[in-house]
Amino acid sequence: MSRRNHEPRGVTVEALKVALLGCGSVGTQVARLLTVHAEELAQRVGAPLELIGIAVRTLGVDRGPDIDTRLLTTDAAELVKRADLVIELVGGIEPARTLILDALASGASVVTGNKALLAEHGPELYEAAEAGGVELCYEAAVAGAIPLLRPIRESLAGDRIRRVLGIVNGTTNYVLDKMDAAGLDFADAVAQAQALGYAEADPTADVEGYDAASKAAILASLAFHTRVHADDVHREGITSVTAGDVASARQIGAVVKMLAICERTVAADGSEGVSVRVHPAMIPASHPLASVREAFNAVFVEAEAAGELMFYGRGAGGLPTASAVLGDLVSAARNRVGGSRGPGESTYAHLPVRPMGEVVTRYHISLDVADRPGVLAQVAKVIAEHGVSIETVRQQQIPAAVSDAGEQGRASLVVVTHSATDAALGATVSALAGLDIVTAVVGVMRVEGED
Template sequence: MTQNASAPQPLKIAVLGAGTVGTDVIRLLGQHPKDFAHRAGAPLEIIGIGVRDSSKDRGPHVDRSLIRDDLEALVEEADIVVEVMGGQEPARSLILHALENGASVITANKALLATDGPALYEAADRHGVDISFEAAVAGAIPLIRPLRDSLAGDRIERVLGIVNGTTNYILDAMTRTGQSFDDALADAQRLGYAEADPTADVEGQDAAAKASILASLAFHSRVHLDDVFLEGITRISSDDVAAAERLGRVIKLLSVVERVTGEDGSEAISARVYPVMLPNAHPLASVGEAFNAVFVEAEAAGELMFYGQGAGGAPTASAVLGDLVSVARNRVFGGKEPDESFYAKLPTAGLDALSNPFYLALTVVDRPGVLADVAGILSENGISISTIHQEGATDPEGSDASAHIGIVTHTAGEKDMQTALEQLRSRDTVTSVDSLVRVEGE
């Protein structure tokens, strides 16, 4: 709607969700109403706060008279709907209902966008309204708009980032203190960095949803959550962290999306989330505690780094409110956010299309010839060794003595490495394959 510039009518805002993020959105809007009115071109008036449990105390910043549990009716009354309730349903149905009724939508719901984004984007396009989601990836860090708008004149080759604060805190604590995974997780939960059920974070599901969104934006294609290879950090041990330190590296959980070119010259998209060893000199290696950072490699712009707080009420609310101002301007002055761009329609590639160095940790029988046997198996699969380190025998006096060895390979194919692992596990001289961690950023 276009308002009279001399006396703009307030825009009616419905907020769905009054948890940590929703409460900070409400608080900040209430603290600076005149500033937001000037920036948006009209006053922003919260007409209702939609919640599933209207009896719950929402704190001093939430006006109880605005609490609503008739969520469908609420979105029908709004010019702009801010969805910060999370989850698949009822968020999906409410967003679609809002779009169909002509309301623009701001959402922080990365899981929903990673699974049902195209349906939501199509509904927004069909009804001539906006759907914006800066807060869905990396919290307060401006990332979605730079990828979609600022770099629209460039060709993005690769995006890799630390986009989950919980796992970064855990890995950073393991690196700094030598803690085990379990102890670092317990500390993260005590400090509020990890949920009581941390599965979505530590198994990489949260980071995978964000990788899906980043890949779709960067490569103008639709990349579904199911297209993202996923491996969490629960298998990372304090021994792995110590080995990385010894090698001048650090372990981080990365979301990596990039173009890959096949032997026939065709392009595809690789999207994956897994723990990697990064050289200490890499810009992402120094990102500590619960911070996020994203590293973008573009053809013309070169290397770009985005860094900041990737979670939390106020940081995420900052991104939500940035979208709110932008969407409000469009409704006041006319205009629309860019539609979904998926013209490239690139397919996705599995891990078999990739090659990279690896760190491999084995426990082997401590006797002559074993290292040569291991090296031979790797060589038979086209894998050459960069460095090898033996950490000593567990029982140097006994007949069943075993040794721990760590190997860093040169670049090797994922498929070749998996074949080599199967062969190593079948050898009676190999007690166990303890770890396999990819090496990035060489």
């Protein structure tokens, strides 16, 4: 290996041309900070960063004092052609995909926060970056301001990540936090999140877990050096989480969180794989993720050598997300000045993604049952027949006033299982639901964060 010498670093005269695509809350902050901190950024990069244009859909909108209207254009494609660095904050698949591919092909490095696009078309974008000899950066795509992807890609590059457990969607964390702390039901908590700007008018992407699933795909790809597509992610939203679930969680010393879970798995025959899923789950109140409140994000990483790590901060918002975008921009620009590049796609491991049925988890099952002798024995028998074992059972009479089962009376039976495959646990719940003595399956939720 030859020993290389580099030119000494210093501020070159020629500016790097930056194109900004999209001027929403993040784009506005990016444009503002590029101006306000121009001198400092130039020092860090080794060359000035010149914002040469901002592509928007329509020109006639008032964009406030931070946006120089002379920079605005509706011709994004033309703007991209003139840039050394392109910041894509348009969102969605098209035209973002085509604009990014054009930018990479023309030799511009791209910074994006577009999680949906990355989870759908990541490999195509990476290949275009590789072919163009440029960089693709997307720290802002997962957990907003929190430096997370770079640590996973670079700081932990000498380690083996076993599991990533993350609160990566601020909207659902806010909703679940309010259901827990303020006793709100789901609809009221969503309405409050909307009133505060933490949830969209149409909250589907957040509450149904689409946003978290995209992020989980990105995290799993990086953590396990394996391509994981959005469709590979098992996804369940929080729309069916009830105040009862939240109360049940508290009774076992847990809280309900919407989690993105990426795990390295080892099958009985020793073959390795990964599982990637997003769903609400009960985690112990003592787990570091349990105390993540409001719309904050946090990601818990378990690595073979490093042990347990947690990254905490703001997962959304114009200004925090702009921090991640600018961090990527400075890094890509500095590499450009230095004639180098950050790491590209790393997918050498090619681990298979396991179906949800094979994932090992635990269930919290809350049943309404007839209040008579022998009920627990029947329930326990059905559970055992599915190869599942019980960790705890809590049985409680339901007061007559709220009971509608006539003279018989009813009881509440809460079972927390030991670990088993999701398929076995799901089959167990179906079988329990079919028992005469089970009046209703009140709630079923996975229990995570232990092992």
